[in-house]
Amino acid sequence: MNIVGNVFLVILIILVIYIVVSCVRIVPQAQAYVIERLGAYNGTWSVGLHFKVPFIDRVARKVLLKEQVVDFAPQPVITKDNVTMRIDTVVYYQITDPKLYAYGVDNPIMAIENLTATTLRNIIGDLELDATLTSRETINTKMRATLDEATDPWGIKVNRVELKNIIPPAEIQNAMEKQMKAERERREAILRAEGEKKSSILIAEGHKESMILEAEAEKEAAILNAEAKKEATIREAEGQAEAILKVQQATADGLRAIKEAGADEAVIKLKSLEAFEKAADGRATKIIVPSEIQGLAGLVSSIKEVAVDPKPDVKAAPKLEK
Structure with missing residues (x-):
């Protein structure tokens, strides 16, 4: 008898525990439970721990609150x-x-x-x-x-x-596809034409730029050519001026040396005549000779003639009678 009573007691305890546990409910996040009591709406449980009355309350619906x-x-x-x-x-x-x-x-x-x-x-x-x-x-x-x-x-x-x-419908889809194809071809033709137009413009601009650069190059070459000729002319003129300056300096040095050697006026004039003679050998077409040097030139010519004819034909002067 005691054994039967103990078994019954254990079963009763287990049943009570099951009923208590079944009355405990935890509502998860983003959900809500609709509770009915004796078939009528009793309330709505939100997130958290809740207890219901056994055999009276029940969860009528679990509602998901997420989108x-x-x-x-x-x-x-x-x-x-x-x-x-x-x-x-x-x-x-x-x-x-x-x-x-x-x-x-x-x-x-x-x-x-x-x-x-x-x-x-x-x-x-x-x-x-x-x-x-x-x-x-x-x-x-x-x-x-x-x-x-x-x-x-x-x-x-x-x-x-x-x-x-x-x-x-299928026929509408076919018509739409044809229309879209025609539109794509039209846009493609427009883009191709615009590309060809831009390409022509770029080619023309490139040709124009090439001509401008070529003209500038020719201009620079002409300027450099003219500057080179100018520089050559200046250098040549400077060379000629320097040569003339050196000749004049050498003549002055020679005259100074003759003067320091004590030469008389005749020798100085003779040297001057020699200088004019050398000058006459140049490119000058006209030389102006001072008058005093002209006389000296005549004297020199006479001396040269005497030197060439050592025995001149001298006739005795007629004897005058008293």
């Missing part, structure tokens, strides 16, 4: 100009009220999907094909505003809506 992303399958829509296309959307949403999320709507994700498809058809139905393809930002903004307002009673906030793919 979530749901990708919906492509939906067929018709544009204003009766073109059927398929568009798939991506919705970014976040649960802001766990109670409304738990009791506001059954299967909230399906409800958001159906609401997204309906809103998309309404918006695309007012746009033509070209506007649909070029107005993604406008469509995204309108859909986000509509969905956010519609899901607010469900405790859901729609942060963003993105059109993931816009798939037009």
Whole structure:
């Protein structure tokens, strides 16, 4: 009897421990628990340690509070100009009220999907094909505003809506590809023409620069040539002047030496005559000789004649009678 009682006591203790442990709940970060008591909403547990009443309270729903992303399958829509296309959307949403999320709507994700498809058809139905393809930002903004307002009673906030793919019919795709190909070819032709134009301009500028440099080089060469000729002329004139100066200096030195040797005036005039004789051997075409040297020249000529004819024909003067 004691053994049966002990077993029963152990089982009872284990059952009590299990019940106590099951009543202790820890809510993790970014989550919330919706608690019901006897089937009615009792409260919402946030992050931390919580205790519930056994057999009376229960966790009705665990709600994730982080931003979530749901990708919906492509939906067929018709544009204003009766073109059927398929568009798939991506919705970014976040649960802001766990109670409304738990009791506001059954299967909230399906409800958001159906609401997204309906809103998309309404918006695309007012746009033509070209506007649909070029107005993604406008469509995204309108859909986000509509969905956010519609899901607010469900405790859901729609942060963003993105059109993931816009798939037009096959014939429209082929026409668009041809149009894009033609546009690429047009841009390529424009870029090629601009490149050829720039290339021609660069070639012309290069030719112009070459001609300018060539002209400047010829100008510099002519200037250097003229300066070289000028320098040569100056050097030649300086050489001639220096030669004349040395000749005059040598003549002056000779005259000074004769004077120091005590030569008389006749010898000095004779030396002067010799200097003029040497000067006459140069390139000068006209020489002005002083008068005193002219007389001396005549005397020298007479002396030379006497020296050449040692026996002159001298006739005796007639004897005068008294």
